Amino acid sequence: MTPPVALTIAGSDASGGAGIQADLKVFVAYGCYGASVITALTAQNTLGVHDVFAVPGAVVGTQLAAVLDDLPVAAAKVGMLGSSEAAAQVAARARNGAFKHLVIDPVLVSSTGQRLGVRGAIERLLPYATVVTPNREEASALLGWRVETPNDMAGAAAQLSNSNSTYVVITGGDLGGPDSVDAIWTPKGAQFLRSRRVNTRNNHGTGCTFSAAITAMLARGETVDNAVRRAKDYVSRALAGAMDWKLGAGPGPLDHNEWGPS
Ligand SMILES: Nc1ncnc2c1ncn2[C@@H]1O[C@H](COP(=O)(O)OP(=O)(O)O)[C@@H](O)[C@H]1O
Numbered sequence: 001m002t003p004p005v006a007l008t009i010a011g012s013d014a015s016g017g018a019g020i021q022a023d024l025k026v027f028v029a030y031g032c033y034g035a036s037v038i039t040a041l042t043a044q045n046t047l048g049v050h051d052v053f054a055v056p057g058a059v060v061g062t063q064l065a066a067v068l069d070d071l072p073v074a075a076a077k078v079g080m081l082g083s084s085e086a087a088a089q090v091a092a093r094a095r096n097g098a099f100k101h102l103v104i105d106p107v108l109v110s111s112t113g114q115r116l117g118v119r120g121a122i123e124r125l126l127p128y129a130t131v132v133t134p135n136r137e138e139a140s141a142l143l144g145w146r147v148e149t150p151n152d153m154a155g156a157a158a159q160l161s162n163s164n165s166t167y168v169v170i171t172g173g174d175l176g177g178p179d180s181v182d183a184i185w186t187p188k189g190a191q192f193l194r195s196r197r198v199n200t201r202n203n204h205g206t207g208c209t210f211s212a213a214i215t216a217m218l219a220r221g222e223t224v225d226n227a228v229r230r231a232k233d234y235v236s237r238a239l240a241g242a243m244d245w246k247l248g249a250g251p252g253p254l255d256h257n258e259w260g261p262s
């Protein structure tokens, strides 16, 4: 059977735990054929981001043309955008209806503190999103107020939904507590999604993994509700599988292939 095609439009993480590399691993884990449009190269590892090179906007445009003019993309995700010019190229395609489903992970800052994106570039894509998945920091930057508590997250999700059909998940991976709590805005209103917190320092690329899993599920024809819930379960399994791994001196990557503990 021909697999569904999922596309990631994102930055490269040389160490393989986040960005394009994580997304493609997730797509394979979910039985999707993965295509990629690279917006930026990052020299990063588990300790931090050491260098960033933004791919020129025109080259992002020709990559998009190469993929979209030839492959039947069923769902796409946007991660690190690299530049406003890259965002403009993606927006032009979205305006023309190129994406049946578009998942936007508004990457602004890495967990190690390096700026990876600009707010304006993300904002121009939000009107085309099926699902948006900011963490609390990113939601705060997009809205201009501090999103701190779970109730703040629910309010922020509602505020960020630009129409009744846009789902917004504010992720709370960095909130303390026994559960990892996200707030989701759906056309039926706001709800909380909970999973048992996995006690691990290996959490490099959780946001990329979550949004890529949603994208893969949508490419496979799942409803948005199911896609988000199944993606959250997958992230928990991927965190649990890698909790004893020793890859890198900092927070290591996830077990995208569900190989399990070493
Ligand atoms: N330790 C953890 N245990 C279980 N789920 C987690 C953990 N850390 C993050 N998650 C989940 O991973 C997903 C991505 O969240 P988050 O880590 O906040 O993203 P980001 O990497 O963008 O900051 C969310 O569903 C969140 O609840």
Ligand SMILES: Cc1ncc(COP(=O)(O)OP(=O)(O)O)c(N)n1
Pocket (backbone or CB within 6 Å): 010, 011, 012, 013, 018, 019, 020, 042, 079, 080, 107, 109, 110, 111, 112, 116, 203, 204, 205, 206, 207, 208, 209
């Ligand atoms: C190239 C690239 N894109 C995105 C990120 C951010 O990844 P994320 O999953 O949000 O979280 P951390 O890896 O920063 O914990 C990245 N680091 N690199």
